[in-house]
Amino acid sequence: MKAVDIIAKKRDGGELSKEEIEFFIRGYTRGDIPDYQAAAWAMAVYLRGMSHRETIDLTLAMVHSGEILDLHEAAPFVVDKHSTGGVGDKTTIMVAPLVAACGLPVGKMSGRGLGFSGGTLDKLESIRGYKVPLSIEEFLTQLRDHGVVVAGQTADLAPADGKLYALRDVTATVASLPLIASSVMSKKIASGADAIVLDVKVGKGAFMQTIEDAIALARIMVEVGQGVGRQVRAVISDMNQPLGRAVGNALETAEAMEALRGRGPADFVEHCLIVAEQMLILGGKAEDTTTARRILTEALESGRAWDKFVEWVTAQGGDPAVLTDPPDLPRARLIETVPAPRSGYIAGLDARQVGLTAVLLGAGRTKKGDTIDLAVGVVLAAKVGDFVEQGQPLLTIHANDERLLPEARERLLAAYTWSETPVQSPPLVYQIVP
Numbered sequence: 001m002k003a004v005d006i007i008a009k010k011r012d013g014g015e016l017s018k019e020e021i022e023f024f025i026r027g028y029t030r031g032d033i034p035d036y037q038a039a040a041w042a043m044a045v046y047l048r049g050m051s052h053r054e055t056i057d058l059t060l061a062m063v064h065s066g067e068i069l070d071l072h073e074a075a076p077f078v079v080d081k082h083s084t085g086g087v088g089d090k091t092t093i094m095v096a097p098l099v100a101a102c103g104l105p106v107g108k109m110s111g112r113g114l115g116f117s118g119g120t121l122d123k124l125e126s127i128r129g130y131k132v133p134l135s136i137e138e139f140l141t142q143l144r145d146h147g148v149v150v151a152g153q154t155a156d157l158a159p160a161d162g163k164l165y166a167l168r169d170v171t172a173t174v175a176s177l178p179l180i181a182s183s184v185m186s187k188k189i190a191s192g193a194d195a196i197v198l199d200v201k202v203g204k205g206a207f208m209q210t211i212e213d214a215i216a217l218a219r220i221m222v223e224v225g226q227g228v229g230r231q232v233r234a235v236i237s238d239m240n241q242p243l244g245r246a247v248g249n250a251l252e253t254a255e256a257m258e259a260l261r262g263r264g265p266a267d268f269v270e271h272c273l274i275v276a277e278q279m280l281i282l283g284g285k286a287e288d289t290t291t292a293r294r295i296l297t298e299a300l301e302s303g304r305a306w307d308k309f310v311e312w313v314t315a316q317g318g319d320p321a322v323l324t325d326p327p328d329l330p331r332a333r334l335i336e337t338v339p340a341p342r343s344g345y346i347a348g349l350d351a352r353q354v355g356l357t358a359v360l361l362g363a364g365r366t367k368k369g370d371t372i373d374l375a376v377g378v379v380l381a382a383k384v385g386d387f388v389e390q391g392q393p394l395l396t397i398h399a400n401d402e403r404l405l406p407e408a409r410e411r412l413l414a415a416y417t418w419s420e421t422p423v424q425s426p427p428l429v430y431q432i433v434p
Contacts, residue, residue: 003033003041010044018057025061029160035167042164042173050178052220058178059224062186065160069136069192074144075105079279080193082108082184084217085174087205087355088242092120092150093256094264094272095279097309100148101299104283107143109153109191111165116205116355116364118249121152124313126250126329126374131317148312158190169365175207177217185224195231195282198222199275202430203240205351211236211430218433231282234433235275238426241349241384244268248363248377248398250329257327260306267383271428273297278432330375332398338409340394346386348417354378357411361399376400378412385425 001023010016016024024041027033050058071078079099083089096106112119124130134142134151142149153162161183168174168183188196198221201207202214218234225232244265246255258264259272277292286292299305314320322328358364362373381393388394394416397408 003027003037007037007041007044010041010048013048015051016054021054021057022061025058025065025160028163029065038164038167039171039173042168042171042176042179045179046173046176049176055178055181055220056224056227059182059185059189062158062160062164062182063189066158066190067136067156068190069139069157071107071140071143071192071194074107074140075147077195077283078105078107078143078193079195079197079283080106080108080188080191081197081199081275081279082188083199084180084184084201085207086201086239086243087116087118087351087358088244088247088252088268089118089199089201089239090120090123090244090246090252090256090268091199091272091275093123093253094259094269095276096148096150097260097312098272098296098299098305099276099279100146100312101304101308102280102285102295103147104280104285105143105147106149106279107139107191107193108150109157109187110150111153111187112169112365116352116359118247118252118355118358118364120150122372122374123249123253124150126253127313127318128322128328129317129319130313134316142315146311146315148308149316150312151316153187158186161186177208177213177220180207181217181220181224185221188225189228189230193230195279196225197275197278197282198232198234200234200236201239202236203238203351203426205242205355206239215431215433222433233278233282235278235429236431236433237271237429239351240426242351242354242380243271245380245383246377247354247358247380248361249372249374250331251377251379251398254327254329257309257323260300260309261325262300267425267428274429332375332377332400334397334399334402334405336397336399336405336409337393338395338397338412339391340382340388341390341413342418343388343390344418344420345423346382346384346388346416347419347423349380349384350415353411353415354380357408357415360411361397361404361408362401373400383425385423387422
């Protein structure tokens with residue numbers, strides 16, 4: 001077999017065999033197939049798609065490109081959650097310690113930002129000293145001793161995905177259903193969690209633009225996970241506007257910390273509680289959402305969730321001096337408040353444009369290996385459904401390069417649409433796929 005023949009077959013709309021997929025993934029993982037051929041293959045998949053069978057074969061080929069972790073020496077039952085990517089999505093930072101505080105161990109290997117969507121690891125690295133790369137032994141020790149661990153994907157677990165993940169980010173091949181499904185589930189299966197809650201985003205600020213596509217992606221991922229003995233369900237959630245109010249690494253981390261102290265934006269907190277409910281149900285800690293909500297609310301209001309957050313972050317190398325009120329996180333040199341250009345109700349807020357503006361400011365990557373600016377981003381003062389008077393604060397830009405401010409301001413103002421009459425805010429969750 002030759003890589004170029006496999007690329008050409010997919011380019012022309014052919015269905016790849018299991019053997020061809022395994023050959024390509026094995027070769028790319030070893031370095032026999034170079035980045036430029038993998039990029040061409042990814043673009044062919046992006047344009048031509050994959051069958052259900054191809055997607056499952058791709059996922060399992062990526063799982064078996066490295067080790068498969070057994071977490072049971074650290075905990076009898078471990079849950080994980082994964083988001084398909086969105087703008088302002090700092091959910092893991094709140095959900096992981098909240099669920100762990102309820103007595104359910106959370107073991108998660110997370111990722112970097114992809115395109116306009118932020119990455120959990122980038123956000124956690126705004127906490128001085130936080131150790132993202134952990135060996136498998138360190139991962140297991142953290143999980144056993146503290147009940148929660150969020151780390152980078154190790155080189156030994158689904159290494160094919162580690163390479164493809166970075167490549168997709170800079171080759172405009174992120175928004176492909178089979179590539180997303182195989183990336184997510186190869187990591188989740190290899191990471192060893194017994195139960196997985198998938199947060200599948202849909203809307204302008206997501207890679208899935210329609211509810212139909214989001215449900216299709218969710219069903220594929222659920223079926224793949226269940227097919228290898230995992231308990232999996234998916235939450236289909238809205239990403240037409242950013243989640244919460246902060247967009248940018250340190251800004252989002254600070255907002256998640258505020259939420260753990262009981263002061264977070266209502267939409268963000270509610271979304272986190274919905275995801276956490278599903279984790280408790282899969283983990284056998286609650287029979288239904290009503291019971292799960294009561295358990296989670298008690299953990300939040302009692303301060304146990306915050307205490308677990310401090311325990312987790314400190315144990316993973318984070319400087320406890322950072323975890324102050326307000327937190328000592330990276331701060332931008334330039335902070336500019338942008339006033340509302342008119343009075344009215346916010347009818348729309350394009351999450352994708354807000355995310356792309358954050359990338360423009362330096363909060364994301366435009367090419368493989370880029371260094372990001374942890375301090376920059378945007379904080380929204382008004383979202384869909386809010387009424388704003390002309391001249392009132394609409395948003396605040398956090399920047400370190402003055403030359404970028406005019407374009408950022410223009411793009412953010414263009415992301416808003418207005419109405420003279422009241423507007424209903426979009427639902428947080430559309431459906432749960434069991």
